[in-house]
Amino acid sequence: MRRSQWVWVPAACLPVAGISVSVYAATYLTVEQAQQTIFPEQKFSPAFLTLSREQVREIERRSDANVRRKEIQVWNVSGGGYFIVDEVVGKHEFITYAIGLNADGTVKQIEIMTYRESYGYEVRNANWRAQFVGKNASAPLKLNKDIKNISGATLSCRHIADGVKRILATYEIALK
Amino acid sequence: MKSHLNEIRRARPLLGTLVEIGAAGKNAAGGIDAAFREIETVHRLMSFHDAESDVSRINRASPREVLPIDHRTYEVLSCAQLMSRLSAGAFDVTVGGRLAEEGFLPRPHGSESFDRNASFEDIVLLSDNAVTLKRRAWIDLGGIAKGYAVDRAVIALKKCDVASGIVNAGGDLFVFGDSQPVHVRHPEETSLVFPLGAIRDLAVASSSGCFSEHREPGAATDGLIEPRRDLRVNWQRSVTVIASRCIVADALTKVVRLAPRRAKKILSHFGAQALVIDRRGVRVFQPTENEAQSGVFGSMCLNRSHPESTRGSNCLSGSSL
Numbered sequence: 441m442r443r444s445q446w447v448w449v450p451a452a453c454l455p456v457a458g459i460s461v462s463v464y465a466a467t468y469l470t471v472e473q474a475q476q477t478i479f480p481e482q483k484f485s486p487a488f489l490t491l492s493r494e495q496v497r498e499i500e501r502r503s504d505a506n507v508r509r510k511e512i513q514v515w516n517v518s519g520g521g522y523f524i525v526d527e528v529v530g531k532h533e534f535i536t537y538a539i540g541l542n543a544d545g546t547v548k549q550i551e552i553m554t555y556r557e558s559y560g561y562e563v564r565n566a567n568w569r570a571q572f573v574g575k576n577a578s579a580p581l582k583l584n585k586d587i588k589n590i591s592g593a594t595l596s597c598r599h600i601a602d603g604v605k606r607i608l609a610t611y612e613i614a615l616k
Numbered sequence: 617m618k619s620h621l622n623e624i625r626r627a628r629p630l631l632g633t634l635v636e637i638g639a640a641g642k643n644a645a646g647g648i649d650a651a652f653r654e655i656e657t658v659h660r661l662m663s664f665h666d667a668e669s670d671v672s673r674i675n676r677a678s679p680r681e682v683l684p685i686d687h688r689t690y691e692v693l694s695c696a697q698l699m700s701r702l703s704a705g706a707f708d709v710t711v712g713g714r715l716a717e718e719g720f721l722p723r724p725h726g727s728e729s730f731d732r733n734a735s736f737e738d739i740v741l742l743s744d745n746a747v748t749l750k751r752r753a754w755i756d757l758g759g760i761a762k763g764y765a766v767d768r769a770v771i772a773l774k775k776c777d778v779a780s781g782i783v784n785a786g787g788d789l790f791v792f793g794d795s796q797p798v799h800v801r802h803p804e805e806t807s808l809v810f811p812l813g814a815i816r817d818l819a820v821a822s823s824s825g826c827f828s829e830h831r832e833p834g835a836a837t838d839g840l841i842e843p844r845r846d847l848r849v850n851w852q853r854s855v856t857v858i859a860s861r862c863i864v865a866d867a868l869t870k871v872v873r874l875a876p877r878r879a880k881k882i883l884s885h886f887g888a889q890a891l892v893i894d895r896r897g898v899r900v901f902q903p904t905e906n907e908a909q910s911g912v913f914g915s916m917c918l919n920r921s922h923p924e925s926t927r928g929s930n931c932l933s934g935s936s937l
Contacts, residue, residue: 592801
């Protein structure tokens with residue numbers, strides 16, 4: 441016979457050791473690893489460039505995104521195409537990613553290189569953390585940087601999508 | 617728990633979120649590549665925004681027009697229809713129409729209008745992976761396709777002989793092979809995480825309205841509409857479901873929120889468990905102590921005022937189906 445039940449657990453009774461404050465960060469690829477992942481067995485020659493004011497204006501107009509940095513980290517790929525490292529900053533996250541473009545400017549592949557959540561001052565401040573500690577708890581809430589598998593609301597990829605649009609406009613204006 | 621030193625992880629922006637795949641073993645890199653390609657395929661087939669997707673073709677279709685669709689889209693629609701029947705219509709993919717009216721989705725390509733009387737009952741699945749609609753409808757698979765993509769990615773990894781890994785699509789995840797610790801994020805205090813314990817061969821999906829772009833002061837709202845009463849659902853709690861397939865976990869996070877009275881029965885039907893986190897605390901639902909999944913929340917339930925709380929093993933394993 442099946443027995444179903446709801447178990448009510450008031451938050452104050454949760455063992456404090458269970459709850460953690462987490463600032464998730466992950467490094468997936470270095471530049472060299474990202475190059476080899478997107479363009480296996482190719483060679484890369486740096487072709488870094490700095491955008492002029494006119495180019496920045498035109499890119500912003502075409503992609504409807506702000507150009508935060510005029511320096512573009514781009515490599516020419518020996519078999520054709522481009523390898524670019526870009527970064528986007530969201531409200532809570534800082535992401536560095538690699539984008540491989542085919543010779544015709546279309547996207548070949550995108551790989552996240554580093555991802556870092558940033559909740560800033562509060563999370564590192566013990567007084568802020570103290571509000572989550574129940575009256576019976578003896579240990580303060582600890583900051584745990586090793587948590588890597590999280591289920592729960594995460595932020596949309598809007599910033600990366602905007603970054604890709606900006607990179608594609610950059611290709612049209614400055615690389616083609 | 618085994619060491620994950622030989623696990624490699626990659627992440628790509630897909631499905632409107634960040635998809636992370638971890639795999640251990642000698643064909644890990646090849647498996648990860650194949651898994652991402654499968655996710656891209658699911659995205660292409662089921663995107664509301666892509667004019668060539670199966671979803672867009674369905675949304676442009678005239679009543680009684682017979683549409684051949686990919687077997688993957690057919691599988692998702694079959695599961696969606698089952699969820700609709702079990703929840704008496706609280707879960708309904710034809711809610712795409714109202715989502716478009718509310719501004720959460722654009723008008724589908726090539727379609728001017730939808731029939732306001734349309735419901736899941738107007739979707740007819742035919743043999744040979746074909747579908748037809750009795751009334752014009754705009755379907756949105758956003759509440760179920762992400763979980764399905766995770767399941768397909770796991771299949772792709774296993775086909776490449778990857779013995780152990782994890783696929784995490786923006787918080788909807790599946791762990792197989794070696795167990796891994798999984799945490800759930802608090803819906804409002806985004807840096808707080810609760811441990812679920814060690815998970816193996818199971819899916820975990822979570823749903824909350826916190827990061828919606830349509831934010832009204834004082835209440836988190838997102839595009840979750842109760843179709844039968846046309847109400848926008850406001851809520852500040854998150855629902856986490858643990859099930860043997862991610863498509864089921866994903867869909868059930870909506871069912872638990874939209875059909876709370878039927879939720880227990882529906883969770884039992886799938887042998888799934890749910891966890892609700894809100895301002896007042898954490899509520900756990902476990903279908904039965906006979907299931908392999910019992911006792912997972914032992915460490916969370918234990919507190920001084922309830923000494924009889926279940927204290928089970930701290931590794932949660934799915935049965936191999």
